[in-house]
Amino acid sequence: xDKQAIFTQVSQIEERIGDLYTELxxxxxxxxxxxxxxTRLVMxxxxxxxxxxKLSRTEEGKHVRKRSxxxxxxxxxxxTRLYNEGFHICNVHYGSLRSDGDCLFCLSFLNK
Ligand SMILES: [Zn+2]
Numbered sequence: 001x002d003k004q005a006i007f008t009q010v011s012q013i014e015e016r017i018g019d020l021y022t023e024l025x026x027x028x029x030x031x032x033x034x035x036x037x038x039t040r041l042v043m044x045x046x047x048x049x050x051x052x053x054k055l056s057r058t059e060e061g062k063h064v065r066k067r068s069x070x071x072x073x074x075x076x077x078x079x080t081r082l083y084n085e086g087f088h089i090c091n092v093h094y095g096s097l098r099s100d101g102d103c104l105f106c107l108s109f110l111n112k
Contacts (some may be wrong), residue, residue: 032097040095041089048076080110 079089083106086098090105098106 034098036087039082042078042082043089043095045083046078082112 083089083098088094088096088098088103088106090103090109092105093103
């Protein structure tokens with residue numbers, strides 16, 4: 001048994017594990033960014049729906065108004081769902097992952 005060869009092999013494996021660990025960390029960061037971007041897009045989409053709702057309120061009649069109010073309730077539910085999934089819905093941390101439990105800004109926004 002060549003002890004030096006075994007030691008060299010273990011050292012090489014250790015180095016490869018270190019590289020993989022670094023790579024994994026990078027991927028994890030990218031996933032967080034993608035999730036946050038996706039959340040911001042969901043929120044932006046909802047903001048646009050709200051704008052559309054306001055527009056249709058001013059420009060159209062009762063039918064549209066009724067449909068818009070239903071959409072508004074749906075929007076609130078979406079925000080509540082996002083918050084419960086662990087994202088900020090407040091203007092302060094808009095769309096980023098909540099890492100420290102509840103956020104007072106978000107909660108005050110939900111209770112409006
Ligand atoms: Zn927040």
